[in-house]
Every structure is written in structure tokens, then in C-alpha cells.
Amino acid sequence: MKDWKIYNKFNSLNEITAGTTTKDGNKYYNFSLALHTGENKREIEINREKFSNYFPKNYKFISLTQIHSNKVLDANDLISNNKWNRDIEADGIVTNKKEIVLTILTADCLAILMYDKKAKVIGAAHAGWRGVDQNISKELLQTMQKYGARAENIIVAISPSIRGCCYEVGEDVAKHFFKYPNAINKKLNNKFNLDISIVAKEQLLELGFIDKNIEISPICTSCQNSNYFSYRKECGCSGRFMSFIAMS
Numbered sequence: 001m002k003d004w005k006i007y008n009k010f011n012s013l014n015e016i017t018a019g020t021t022t023k024d025g026n027k028y029y030n031f032s033l034a035l036h037t038g039e040n041k042r043e044i045e046i047n048r049e050k051f052s053n054y055f056p057k058n059y060k061f062i063s064l065t066q067i068h069s070n071k072v073l074d075a076n077d078l079i080s081n082n083k084w085n086r087d088i089e090a091d092g093i094v095t096n097k098k099e100i101v102l103t104i105l106t107a108d109c110l111a112i113l114m115y116d117k118k119a120k121v122i123g124a125a126h127a128g129w130r131g132v133d134q135n136i137s138k139e140l141l142q143t144m145q146k147y148g149a150r151a152e153n154i155i156v157a158i159s160p161s162i163r164g165c166c167y168e169v170g171e172d173v174a175k176h177f178f179k180y181p182n183a184i185n186k187k188l189n190n191k192f193n194l195d196i197s198i199v200a201k202e203q204l205l206e207l208g209f210i211d212k213n214i215e216i217s218p219i220c221t222s223c224q225n226s227n228y229f230s231y232r233k234e235c236g237c238s239g240r241f242m243s244f245i246a247m248s
């Protein structure tokens, strides 16, 4: 767990457990935690059991079937007697309850983790370029606002993701983000290097989040592929690592 707790802004808060898992060559499929990428389900479930054993026994886990949408659900509607509550199609999730672990699977995309310290609400979202283009942070914020959260009180961490150094896209994708020139570099071959974490941060600022409350992991999943799964670097056949946030 220690190596997973990579977000300084959350590590300083006793009531929050948040982080992002890394690869582990000693475990099945390098400790992938995804049930949808074709590996043996039982072995992935063993990885998930190992992951959940880092938390107190009574904690429950929510994982989504992520569909590159901007759909955000209230986790309080999904909690059952099962340890893992999953297979609901959405890309974001919110709760004001303690001892619920919100989880997001990625391998290049962003996991966006949020906590409102005053309202005591947490949220988590998955966003690739489509989710960022649909501004899923806005939907996440609106769902958290139902529990009294306010943008200016929310601490945000954005997970390791494929960064501008390695994420090359065509104009068909780049054109969605031309209004964020800091996130795009045009290359000679009419391709573009895109950094959607920069777009996500600018969207957060537009929504009223405060710069000093936003932490973006500097890790590029493609550059640091030995520790993190990268869909691009591993030619589409990679596993997924998991970002998580829970309140105690």
C-alpha cells in the first residue's frame, strides 16, 4: 500500500485513503485488477482479494463497467451485501459514506479522485479523451454538490496517465481540444501530441476549483511502463491498474 499512496494532498489527510496500484510481476498478470480484458477471471479475483486485504474487513468496494461516457452514479444506490459491487455501466461515482472504496481502472486514461473536506464527500471518475471532451469532472462535481460539496473546497488528484510526451493523436481527436493550446503540440507529420491531464486541469479551474487543490501525477504510463500498464505502449493488450479513494 505504501508505494500506492502517491498523492501528497491526500496523504496528509488522516480520514482519506487514496492511491493508485502498480504492476507486480509476482502476482497474476502483473497485478492487473481488470475483469474485462480477457484474463482468467478467478486469477484477477485473487488479485482483487489481495488488494482488498489492505483495507479493514468491513470496507466495501465499488467498481464500474467504464464506457467512455460522462455518466456519474451515486454509490449509495449500488452498495449491497457483496464485498465488491460492480458491473454497472458508468464512468464516475460519488459517495458521502465512510468505508466505501471507489475504484477506477485505467491504463493511460485519467482517474480523477476528489474529496470535499467540508462536506465529507468523495468522488472518482475515469476519463480518456472522450470523457475529458464530455467534461466528466463537471458531472462528478454536480453529483457531489447534491451532498453539499463546493468546487472551491474540493481536493483533486489526477492519476498517472499517458502524457503529452507519448500520446500522439490525429487531427480527428486533437480538434476537440484546440481551445486548450497548452495541452497540444502540433508535429510536422500533421500529428499532434496531446496531454489530456492538462485539459482536465483547465476544465477544473473553469469549474471553480482552486489551483493549489489540484495535484496531477507527473508519471507518464508509457514512459514508466515497467510500473504502470499502458494501453498504447503495450499495443492494446495490457491489464489495468486501479486508482482508489475511501473515507474513514
Ligand SMILES: [Zn+2]
Residues within 6 Å of the ligand: 162, 163, 164, 165, 166, 220, 221, 222, 223, 224
Ligand atoms: Zn511519456
